[in-house]
Structures are given as C-alpha cells and as structure tokens.
Amino acid sequence: MHKSITLVFLAALNFDLVQASEPLSYNRDIRPILSDKCFACHGFDEKKREAGLRLDTPEGALSDRDGNRAIVPGKPEESLLVERILSSDPNDKMPPPDSHKELSVEEIEKLKAWVLQGAQYQKHWAFEPPVDSPVPPQTTGGRNSIDAFLGKTLGDQGWTLSPETNKTILIRRVAFTLTGLPPTIEQVETFLADESADAYEKMVDRFLQSNHYGEEMARHWLDIARYADTHGLHLDNERQMWAYRDWVVKSFNRNLPFDQFTIEQLAGDLLPNPTLDQLIATGFNRCNVTTSEGGSIDSEFYYRYAVDRTSTMASTWLALTAGCAVCHDHKFDPISAKEFYSMYAFFNASADPAMDGNALLTNPVLKLETEEDKAKLAVYDSQIAQAQKALQEAVAKIVYNDPALANPKPEPSANENVWLDDDYPPGGNVAGSPGHPTQFVTSEQGAPVFSGKRALKRSHDTLSQDVWDNSKVPLAIPTQATLFAYVFIDPANPPKSVMLQYHRSGWLHRAVWGDYDAIAWGTPNTPERVHMGPLPKAGEWVRLEVPAEKVGLNPGDQLTGFATTQQAGTVYWDKVGVVGVSDPANDPQRSFIAWWNGAKGKDTAGLPGDLNAVAKAGPEPKPTDELLSRLRSYYIERICTETKGMLAESISQVDKLRAERDGFYNAIPSTFIYKDNPTPRDSFVMLRGQYNQPGEKVQPDVLAVLPPINKPQDRALNRLDLAKWLVSPRHPLTSRVAVNRFWQQVFGVGLVKSSADFGTQGEVPSHPELLDWLSIHFESSGWDVKALMRTMLTSAAFRQSSRITPEMLERDPENRLLARSPRLRLDAEQIRDNALFVGGLIDLTQGGKGVKPYQPANIWEPVGFAGSNTRFYQQDKGSALYRRSLYTFYKRTAPPPFMVNFDAPNREQSCMRRERSNTPLQALQLLNDVQHVEAARGLAQRALSEGLEQPSDRIAFLFKTVLARSPNQTEAQVLAEQLAKHLERYQANPQDAQQLIQQGETKPASTFPVQELAAYTLLASTILNMDETLNRN
C-alpha cells in the first residue's frame, strides 16, 4: 500500500501510522478529531464547557492553568491533554468513558505527533477568504484548469484521468446533466456527424441554450427552497405560489447572475421599484411550512417561521448548520445563540400571519396581472358603470312608500324571501364537499331547472352537500315562517335521503326526507334532526316545506348559513327560501325605517363605507339629504323584496357583469410574496429555543467570525443589507458554497462532500485549491452560472470514461479523486421524464399550476384531514398527465410516490443533497406503474411506426432512442429471443395482449396487430428498466 491515499477523507480506510516527521495540518488532521471528540465539552459553547478548558483556540489550549497546560507545544510529555488521553484511569481518561466517544490508536498518535510538531492551530478553512492559487501545470489528458488541479492530486497517487468516453455516452451524459431529458436521435446524429475539434463544446452549448436547461437547474434549487404546493402542517391545504417555481426556471434560463438571484429571493421587495419578477422571487422565504391548526398559539408560530427562514438562509448560502444555535451556543462552530438570533432578527419582521388560514392565498400575495388582463378589467369596469347607471335610473323611477309611515298602518300579510335561486345570497362562503365542488347547471346542459337560469347539481356515492355559511348578512326568520326548497331527484340514481340544514348559532336545525338514519347528524328526534317524510318523488320538481318552529327556529332568528345535503345519489336543488307573514311596518324587507332601525349599531356588509356609517348611526339624527337619498336607493335596490323584484332585470344585468368581472379577476393567479411589517417584532435570544422564554434583546446582525456587514447610520440593518453582504466580494462562504453545490449536481458529490455543512464538523474539501479557484472565478465572472456549468462540463474530468477498475474501487471507492467519471443513477424526475419522452407521451409545456399525474389510489386519502382540500386526489386528464415531473403537484404530508420512491425529499425542510438508493420498490414501480407501462407501449408504437420491418431494426431503434447507441450483438440477440417468445405467447393469448396495451389513458394505435404491440411493449419495458437506462453513464 505504498501509494495509499492519505487525504483525510480516505484516512479511515487507508491509514498508515503517522510518522512524526510528516507535517500534520491542524485543519486537515487535527481539528476533525478534536471537533468530534473534545469540543462538545471543551469548545465554543460556554455553558457546556467543562473545567473552563477550551481546546478550540490556542489561547485556551496553551494557557497556564494552575501550573498545568493542556498543550505545551513541542512537549507531549508535559501536555496534560496527552497525559489524559493516554490515561487508563477511568476518572482521568479523556474523553470520559460515559461520553461514548473513544479515541482510536491512530487518533492518539496523531494528537501526540501534532503536539510534538509544535501544535500549530489554523483558523477553520471555510472562514478564511479563498486563496487564488496558481493553476498547476496541465497533466496527461487534461483540458482545462479543473483537470490541472485534479490531475495534480491524481498524479500524487500515480494516477491520471481516464480516457475520454465515447460520443454516444457523452451526449446522453450532457443532455441529462443540463436538461434532465435524453437526447433525441437527431441530436445524437448531429453530434456524431460533427467531426470538428470543438464538436463537443458546440453540443454542450446547444443544451445550455435549451429552455429545458432552466427546468433541470430549478429542480435542484427547489429542493433547497423547500418549494411545494401545500402548506405542510395540519390540514396541509393547497397554497398557490407556483409563480415562484416558474421564476426559478426562468432565472436559470436567462442566466440571472447568482448574486442577483440571491438578492432578489432574499430581498426583492426591498429593491427600489421592484419589478413583478423581483417580488415573485421573494417567495423563497414563503416556502416554509405553515399551520392553521385550531388551538395554536400565534407567537409560537411566528417564532418557528422566523427560525426556519434563518436556518434555511444559513444553510443555503453559508452551508452552516445554524439550527443548533437555536437552543444553545453552537458546540462546534463559532455561532453563539445570540448571533443566531441576530440573524433571526432579519426575518422576525415578516408580514405574513402566524395562521395561514388554510387558504390558497395567505397574505402577502401578489396578483399576477398582465397588461392584457388590466385592459380587459377596464372594459368590464366601464360596462359595469353603464349598467349601474341604468339601474340607478330605474331606481329613481320607482315610487316607494314606506309602510311604516302609512296611516293607517297596513295589516300583516304574506311575504316570500328567496335566498338561493341562480346564486347564493351575498355575504357568505360557498363550499361543496371536499373533492366535489359546488356546481350550477343550466337547461342548455340538459339539466332540469325550476326557476331562473340554473340549478344546483350534486352527484356522489356517499354523503355530500353544498354549504353556504359564515354569512355577514344574516337571513331573518319571519313569523309563521315556512322554510322551503325545490328538489329534483334523478330517478336513475336516487339518494338514500335528502336534508335541509340551517345554521343559527350552530348547525342544530335539520329536516330530513327519506331514510332517517342515512345521515346520522344531530340528536335524533329533536330539532337537530326532524323526519319530514319519505324521499320526494323522483323525476320531477318537488317543493319541500319545513315549518320553522319544527326545526327550532323562531321569528326574528338570524340565520348565517344553510346547506342542502344528501346521502349519495344525484340531486338537483333550486329556489331555497322562506315564506312567512310579516307586519309590513316592522318587516325590514318591506319597511325602510324598520330595516334602518335593525341596521343601527352594526356594520352592514355590502354597503359602501360612508353609507355604512349612516346605516350604523340609525335614523336619528337625520343625515344629509344626499346620504339619506343614497341609503334609500340602496334599500330599494337591494333589500326591499317588492322593489327588488321590480328591478330584477336591471339588477341581474349589474350582478351578472360583476360576477363575470370577479370570475375573470379571481382566475388571474396570485403568488405568495415576502414582506416586512412596518414595525418589526422585537427579537430576543430565546432561551433553550423556547418561543415563550425571551432573554436578551438583539438587533439584526451577522456572525462575528465572518466579514463585517456595512451598517447604515440612519436605520437598522434589513434583509437587503444581508443579501448584499452574502454576495459581497471575497465573502469566504457564499461563492464556495454555491460552486460546490453546482459541482455536486454535475459530479454527484461536492468537493466538500457535506455540501450543507462547511462548518468544523463538515468534511474538509477534497481539492481545496480547486474549490477556491472555482469560487474566485465564479465571482469574477459576474456570478455566471452557465459559464460555470460550461467549465465543468467541458473538462476532461467530465468527459472521461466512467469505467471502474478494481484498483479504483479499492483505493477510492467514493471516487473523490475523480480518476473516472461518476456513474449516477438518474433522479426521480429524470427517470419519469425520460420514460415519457422516449415513449412519445411528454407534454413539454412550461410553467403554471401543479398537475396531478397518475397516482395509485389511497396515497392522500389515508392521511388527509377530513376538512382538508387535499384529502382527495383528483387525477388530471389528458396531456396534464404527461407534463414534466417538475410540475407535479407536491403535497408535503403525502408527496408523490414516484418521487419519494426515488429519494426526493418531502420538502418540509430545505434539502441540499438527495441520496441515490437502489431498492426493490423502485423495481416494482418501473415495471408495473401504469405510467411506465403506458410509456413502454408508446415507445413500442414508435418502433413499429418508423417504417422498420425487421425485428432487428426495430430493436436497434429502441436502443438508439433510449440509450443513444446501437445494441451489440449479444444484446440484439437476447432481445430478439425474448421478443419471439413474447410474440408466441401473445399469439396464443390475444386477450392478454389486448389487456396489456390498454394501460393508461392514451389509446393504443389500432394500426398494429395487438399481439405484436404487446410483445414490443414488454421489450420496450425491458430496455427502459436496463441499468444503463436508469443511469447517467
């Protein structure tokens, strides 16, 4: 083993006893030992420090403590540290046996040797600015500076880079790395035909120009940003912020410099006159999980969200695990709890609420209005104004006499109030059962309609309903009231029962027709559940009537909700309301004065502000004539049953236009953005990480160990200062961390393997000079990500063969030296996108709302909260099934199984690095998932429709399409044999063939014999399951 690799990251495998003469490096050799075994008690964390001894600084370690010194440079025999680690007395031995930390013989030898060599401390490498080392001389096979650095280390081991691999492997490698998709046959042929010296570079540039580049790059960033389509906690309802995801794609495509990319995400809102895009970018800090669980305490969640945002910022740009300092001073890295909370103070000003309201849009949000949208809204507004004017004129023509002022006062008489006809009344929320939204149907659609233009339709195989509730405008119960509703039961699919429910102070008023117990709500035989009779006759409109007192409702009661409910079946509902007798002079729906008296002292929803004040003040004292006249007009138009009826035509014109405008406006998507409150919340060190245990007050600031931040004279530091500080010249971490992560993306493992941890507990870089060189050049290039990617992809290191020799495997199993190109299993999205792509199914549309592709039943349902709007998975139809995986709707508490199965994170927390596992559950998915079977059939169809007649030509086509190469003789032969056997079997069992090719929503092409298509489907599936297909080779 004379050539063994002595880099520290391989030391555990290849340790040679250290010679005292061999110089040891504190950062490389000693700190990892001290950090792992000693710093927990003798490190930065003052509170946990034992015996006052500190070993992480030379001052602490070398100081004289009652005549003893832990370390006496050059004299191990006088150093207490050496004495204690060698001690066999359990009372003296360090680390103490009960710490379960034991030094190995090698570690003890190293510590001794280091003390003997003078115990030189070094500052942690990652906190020192990068050093611009000269590029070493180029070595064999090298092409650019990356190769020169790598070649030098390889040379030290007597190794060189491997030879360049072949062109078909190369183009597939480049295509997946830059676009996440395989190359097309045409792209392969173009590249193969190009014999110029820079054919490879030109090919790389073509993929860099592809608009799929941004999608592949975004995928990695979205793991870091913890982007998803649901809130993540408790109900885990949907949230709308996909515009942020699309912003990331677009930013990579237009090669937004990484410093700007950083600033816009952390502080786009604080830029002068921020653009729409810069505001969308701030969604980064809204991607954290949020809750609206009943009973939660606001201050706890304000605290948690700010901690999450702080930790995510620190790991994303600094690769520091600041999270530890939430509870106590960091044991290993120089981050005190106070410093953590000083960073937290930047984020403890956020304007978003503690409770997300389980809403699709939790403020602050940004409406994504285009110029076109604005123009269209302006048209609506002018139409509405016109219709409003016509209505005002009609109102003016009405002669209304308030019965309260008549003499004599009129006698009580019947009066009908319709609550629901073509629409629900204003002021309340409308909700259908989860997964089955409220639906209005018209006679043009062939539906029965009793009155007006449309009726409610509801069809379900279980309990289901439409609910209108939480109304700000309550509905009054008159005297002698009879509640009514019209119902039409589909004779082909009758329900077990239908129910009317009313909400006063609770849902405690129910009337049921049909099977009394089919809906087991409310205490039986009380007004909470009254049996009214058998199920109404099907196939015709039936008027249901309920005397109000029978369900416990009395004159004057104010309803804030009602519901039409059914146990299974298909039911139409129309015209819901109440009829009763009222005294015109005292009925708010008949007398203006009566209504005004009723409105006194409260707010009336729907009234403009100044009129609301008038209504609230009551009739005395009299307001100005102008206000009185307007209030009276409002009453005539909107409240009085009789006059409202006379104005129905004009009102419906206004309301229709308003509804259209609202519909249009609401359909314009919005997205979560980040903003500060005008006054930030005070920030404190939270003792032991408890949200309700504030300690010392802190101001926004950065870590002392890093370069100082420029502090403005006239104001506190804000997020924009923080973002600019991160990307300031020669910041020791930001550029290194970014470069390292892009390296990890390209080469599988970062130069610092622990890409999320550059602290003292992280791993040291395998090639420190290369990391620094890349980081300095990245910065000086203007943070040009495409240029960086190009540099890495055009290196000989990237272009070399991935073939592993037994010697490489033995001496460098993790491939940290890159004597070969890494061979990486494709990521979850790449695997699915590849199948869709070669199967000819893929829809390459970019952006927009998350889509719901095939998913096995019962992924969401078994975990979903009853009231969650993501409880039921509603699979999409048509081309939405075949969108790129990046656009799949991501529910955090039950993420898409095709993603999780291949190591995608659940996006609850920031994730810097995915694993690459290799499991039988993956095999089952790739063999049996309908998506993959359908893609295999698609691929088979392509092979059959290319005009190729011979099985061997078709097999060659399949191979080229999937692997960019032709099959070798053995491969062609085993596949041909397999094909023949499948054909034989399906000839004998055509019904099985028929079943196989029916998988998926797309229809199989009818131009091919089913037996042949089925046999080729299995052949295509075999090729899609090949190890070579599943890897970037």
Place this chain on the structure above:
Amino acid sequence: MNDIFDLQMRLNRRNFFGSNGLRFGGLTAGLLATQLPFAKAIANENATQVHPPLAGYPHFQPKAKSIIYLHMNGGPSQIDTWDYKPVLQEYYDKDLPPSVQGGQRLSTMTSGQTRFPVAPSKFKYEQKGACGMWTNVDLFPYLSEVVDDIALVRSVNTNAINHDPACTFVMTGSEIPGKPSIGSWLAYGLGSESNDLPAFVVFTPKFPEDSNGQALFSRMWASGFLPTRLNGVALRGSGDPVLYLPNPSGVSRDDRRLMLDTLQALNRGAQSEFGDPETSTRISQYEMAFRMQSSVPELTNIDSETAETLEMYGPAVRDPGSFAHSALLARKLVERGVRVVQLLHRGWDQHGDLPRQIGNQCKQTDQPIAALLKDLKRRGLLNDTLVVWGGEFGRTVYSQGGLSKDNYGRDHHPRNFCMWMAGGGIKGGISYGETDDFSYNIVKDPVNINDINATILHCMGIDHERFAYKFQGLDQRLTGVEKQRVVTELLA
C-alpha cells in the same frame, strides 16, 4: 460474487434489501433457524441477511426482537381510558380549582372559555386481573382480560399542545419536521430478520366515519435524515398492499420471469462494461421485487388462519383495511421477522360528544388489541415482541363545550396522559406514575416521550445515548440532546 462486488457491498449501506455478503455462516443461520418453517426457504435460497444490523448492534442482548406500536391518533382521553379518578364524581360541573390549573398554557380552543367545569368520566371501572389494575370495563371488555400483561404508565407528558407538533414529537422525538421516525431508527440500527419483507411496515387502518379524524403525516414513518430506504413501507388496506406490486394486466408471472432473465443478461453486460457494483445490486433488487410479488400476497392472505383465530380478532378481521385485519397482519409480520410494525388509528380527538365517539374508537380496537396480545402469547411470540399503546397527548379534565353526566368534550392536555407497554422485556400487571385527583398534574414519576423512546430502544437492545447519527454537524439521537431515562421500573 466477484471481488469488486464484495468490497463495494461492505461500503454500501444504501440498499434496502441489498444483499450484504458479510453475514454468511453461524450467526445468520442461527437467527433464521429460530424462526418459522417459512424462514427455511429463505435460508436455503440465500443465507444472507438482506437488512443487516449496524456493526455492533444490538448493543446488548435484546428482550424484544420486534415492536408493534399502536398509535391512537388524536389524543385519547386518559380520564376515560386508563387514569381512574373516582374523586371526580364529587366535582361534577364544579370549576376546576385554579390551584390545580396553575396558570398552565391552554390551547386557544378553550383559553377563551369563561368556566372550566369538571367532567367526570361516565364509564365504569373495575379492578381486573391478578394485579387488580383499575380498568375501564365499559370501553375495554377484552383488554381488561389481559391487564396482567400490561405495564401502564399514567404519567407520560409531552411538550406540544397541538396535533401536528405532538404527533411529530411522539414519533420522531422532536416537534420540528425532519427527524427520522422511531421505526426508521430501529430499522437503521437493527435491520430486520425478514428477507422478503420491508424492515418497517406501517398500517393506517380505517377509523369510525363520523369521528374527528385528524391528519396523519408521512413524516411519522419517514426516515428523515437517515437513508430513505428506511422509510416505513405502508401496507395498504385497499388497492395493492405494496405500491406497484402486481404485474400489469396481461402480463403473467412467466412473462415477467422471461423479461427479468433478459434484463439480467443485459445488466450483466453493463456490469462488465462499467464495473459498477450498483449494477449487481440492481440485479438482485429486481429479483427481490419478483419474490415480493409472491411473498406479500402470501402475507396479506388470511385464509390460512383458523376460524378460532379469526373469531378472536372479531368480525372486522375479514375486512381488509380494518384495524382488526391490520392487527392480525401485524402478528404475521413479526412472525416473519419484520422488525417494526406500526398501526396508526385515527379519530381519537374528541372535543365534543366524547363518550359516544370514544366508544366507537374502542369498539374497533379493544378486541383486536386483546386478541393480538393473546395470539402472540400463545405462539410464544410475546416474549420477543414489544407492544406499545398510546396517543400524542391527553385531554383536559374540564369539559370543552356543553357538559352533562353523559355527554362532554375535552380539549388537548399535554401535561399527562397514559401509554402502556406489553411483551418483550416488560413487567406485566403494573401501573407506574401518578397524577393528581384531577388527572391534571403529575405528582409522581413523570415520564417524558423521549423516556418512553429510550425505554423502547432499551427493550430492543439499544443504549439510546450511544445510538447516534451524524447529521448537520451533530450526533443526532432519537431521544434528543436532553438527558433521558430508561424507565427501568417497567422492565421485567
């Protein structure tokens, strides 16, 4: 196996079901021989353990080889299940004395209530078993027959007052999402003795339709920062028991075999071209997938059980996806050497209408759980199997909403609640920990969630303090950074 494969396997721990190559010979064969006849087939086929334990694990001779964790999701009322408080009858509808409430944090669902009237349990308690444990005989007619096997802890406490953080805490030892679940930790340290089934299996059985079913979160059985192969695998009650298990229609087992044979030939080609040991692993994973296509249906088929056994679990046992059916499968799983089985039964969140709803919850679970204990015992499996019962927090002694003798609701109460353990390593027939007369404060022997977790690890042969995984620069533990205690008083 060639040398390359061997070496890489030693380095590679990422392969769920990945054949290991190290564990030939005595130890493994011995473990397998102690299992069922079923295990012999595997032993003959391939004398390697596909989910090997970590080197040095277990730390000491374990009392339990497997664990069945019954999580009653939503926060079962301790007052109406296991914490018998006869004195409360005198306090019916009287306000909870402020000295008892002690200004403790309340959830905002009841912090606005003007009164906190005490709601005594309406259920009947009797002393049962040789141990004389006070048992709710209305709700637990079956469990009351097996209390001599149960170690009841009445003084469990948690930090969280809401479902999401509390569930995350009880299952991962931390309230913040992102940590591994206890099942993943156990699978990580101990591997599994089953070669045909996942090491960690999860059930989310059906629950009463009109109950207040809180959400579950996949993080409750996820691997967190541990390798993703350690995720709990959901055995599903409806649809395919394991995702993507059956062949597509029109594809027979012979078709699949033929296809896999070609695939293997092609992959051997890739192996010699690239020399990548992952290729060999992939070949064996495809073979394992093929075997699972028969071993899993064999598992979920309960036709081979005797009528007497089925009757024991109750009529719902024939309904796939029911709690009873899942409980029976849990027994079959531990019989086959699966390390961790978790049943998460929803609907225990009774803010109102508690007596009726908790009755429905118990109707679904009481008989199957008692049957599971008896069934394990008579097969000699209870000695090797740790059974844990509990929720994420308890409920308040005062009523939330309206109160009558027969009807009341209860809000969340994290300060004390009950859990019990039985089986491997546990002393049966004991009650540990005490609360005050109002079941509102612990007065003796408090037990934190992570003490429970430490105790579970101990029964499984693991010292929780030494059980660490390096992540984000820290030695991360299931039981956290604070000092935790194995509750030795519960141990046999």
